Amino acid sequence: MRSSGRWVPLVAVILLVGLLGTTALGAEPIKVGLHAPLTGFAAADGLSVRQSVELAVKQVNDAGGINGRPIQLVVYDDRADAKEAVAVAYKLIEQDKVVAVVGGSYSAPMRAVAPIYQQAGIPMVAGFAVHPDITRAGDFVFRCGMLGPIEGAAAGEVAGNVLKAKTACQMTMDNDFGRALAEGFRKRAGELGFKILWESLYPLGEQDFTPYITKLKQLNPDVVFTSGYYNEAAQFCKQAKDLGLKAQILGEEGFDSPKFIEIAGKASEGVIIVTNLNRDDTRPVAKAFIEDYRRLYKMEPDMVGASNFDALLVIADALRRAGSTDPRAIRDAIAATKDLQGATGVIRRFNKLGESTKPIQVQIVKDGRFRYFAEVGDPAIITPPEK
């Protein structure tokens, strides 16, 4: 290739920056791995994950590290692809010899690597991947984020008991996340006895919601429960306002990004979401996360980042309590996590399956910001399954 020489300076700079970054502290660092989808369709989430986990590492190291030793983060891109994630997992285990891993990628890649970490005996804490089988890989796999059906049930609770809806419609994104949410919402609706008039399925990445909204207008439900990531969410709300949809829009954690408000503009006002990050949280950990993130990256933090920030805190906390870097000891320490203060709330404990229990936050957009609206703490709803 003729012009390959042009890349040499670029490569050199990247390697140099990498080297400088890794030799900041004197004591031998503890290596923790991170999967993130830094390229491809999920690149925006990947960057949020990376920045948040790097922030968590910085906070831990600035506070003296783990008993004097700093954490060193090893980040690889898996493009949200299962094949690549498998290679990344082995690279982290065998070449980088990490002692624990933050699984900050989507469901399919995390589902593929969970058995690998289980077999290798390296603890993995998944951030926001929702596939139920991830934690079923075994006792080395944990999850910080919420399970889809639980989040959906919480949305059903908000629709039925807080908003007193009699009728609802569902706009469901066609991936595992959307389907899991829809299942939870449907179940809770049945329990509370409000009626679901229409359930629609739309493809991930959809931009044009006008056909769906036109039909929703005609059905005129009290609440529309919509799943989607921030771009789909913003399009839906924006077009719903343009077309004059009157129903209350109820979203989920995928909406939880400053980009949602930026793109949807005024159409985001009054939208209610179930999520795990409370912007009005006064606990020091949450405040430090939100404020440091703003200062360091000149942008607003989001839920995706917060979940993975907490995943690293879980590992750091376990490292401290384990007092060793033996992966088995770290696993046992994670399993014994108790009332850990995280950005997304207090992680009470991990159950036998490795799922965490946290109250679910309900936020509303007011004056262009997410604000506290309610909290769903009913154990009947938020307790994850044990097997």
Add this chain to the structure above:
Amino acid sequence: MFWQQLVNGVTMGGIYALVTLGLTMVYGVLRILHISHAGVFALGAYIGVVALRLSPNLVVVTLLAMLVCGLVGVLMQRWLYRPLLGSSRIVPLIASIGMFTLMEDLFRLAAGPYVLPLPVRVPFGLDEVTTSVVTGNQLVVLSSAVILLVLAWFVINHTRLGLAWKATEQDFETAAAFGVNVDRAVAMNFLLGSAIAGAAGVLVGFYYNSVYPTMGSVPAYKAMAIAVLGGLGNVWGTVIAALLIGIIEAFLVISPVGLFLPRDSIAFVALILVLLLRPYGLFGRR
């Protein structure tokens, strides 16, 4: 509800038509599946974001994007496609895919992976004219699409350039023998096709108020399906196919069909069904 749904469909159809038009024009003269056309489309939107600093006016922003995208299109033709004309036809296709991948990643590295807004100001306050059937934003997209399509129609049917394209379409050598400057005709073809893709990028960016690196991914293959459906190289067949797909999508996604057929596959199912009956597309010729 029927009329509003029809407007929804026609609006999408208009967007599809703008994205596909350049593709089918390029195919008409060069017989190349120009996948990176979708990269030019996304580039248009990014140029729009940059141009906002000069002027928030939709017309100014669109013209700037058209200019830059047109030039980039010509550069692509000169640097990438012209040297490859002699090789097997899959070579420019793979090169084009490489170029598209490269462009998507350049956008991401230059502007970040997050969605950027494109808050342009629309002349005459057209985007505020909302009625029960059509929203202001739809009106903006529809009228812009009509203007651009009429422009393309005029160039193709009523100028010497259009005539030169028709001659080149048949055969490079005969066209040259009749005094057509083939090289220039091909370059102008890329210029116009890419400029329209750039305009489409701005319009889509405005309509959804969002510009992001992978915004060309869905158009990349959906436009291909529409181009084949309309008969590759047939400009008017393409426009009609685009409108049809837009309308069919609008009505199908809210029907029970939407529960087992994703929207982005509808164009392909239509394509496969039509090709089984008419191998050259709806309006294609041999």
Add this chain to the structure above:
Amino acid sequence: MGLYQVTIAITIGIYIILTMGLNIITGYTGQVSLGHAAFFGVGAYASAILSVRHGFPFWAALPVAIIATALVGAVLGAVSTRLREDSLAITTIGINFVVVSVFKYSSFFGGALGIGGIRYPSFFGHMLTKPEYLPVVAACVALGIWFDRRLVRSWLGLALRAVGQDEAAAESLGVDSPRFKIVAFMIGTAYAGAAGSLYAHFMSFISPQDFGFPMSISIISMAVFGGLGTLRGAILGSCVLGLAPEVFRPLVDYRNLMYGAMLLLMMRFMPQGLIGDGSVIWERIRSLFAARRLPGRADERGGV
């Protein structure tokens, strides 16, 4: 060899089988297919469903998956006989999308959650480990190479190449081109079916997005990158582009960019592919060997 290297080797082995299959369809027979991943998926899902739900051992699921995929391939082959080359290329993209939609929207195929719990093959009651699975994949690659060589030297291979080079001329010589196109699709997709089965049992979990259009693009890029229409090109292209993501991995953010740039520059400056017929490197290798050999054998073609 650590599990990391084993994983990469197995992945590349699967790519080689996929690319060899596509090379038969697109390289030898000239039918551009941009939907090869669909057949990869058909093989993977067939094998996964047989082994998870019906208790088939890998050794039985593999051949059934191959046959099932070849049958689906025959249908596409039949469609292809009606289409001109560029329409065919786009239609194959369509086939890819429709097949993935079926996997994703139908609960029979596990829907968006995919299918998990696919086990590694057992050999006389012992479940193979990852390093032990590598020879299985390698054997399949070897079998694929052997079959390809047999095919190229047979009258069928000649007929396929004749259709690929000039369909009209082939027909005037009495070659029934539609029939040979269907045969080419069946053989090529059978390779994809084998690759799919190997992939499903290797990953133990499959989901629809593993078999999408981007995967098809990867496969055809490998075939063209190495040199379309040659077995050696298919193999080398799979190795180079299969390794590229791992080699570039430390670049993190710039990884995909390098991949695109490599593809673009390769096509732009070496359109015949790395070692395709007529490429600079291959001509040099050939002349090197020709100088050493007896002069009379220098023009032997069709070799690896």
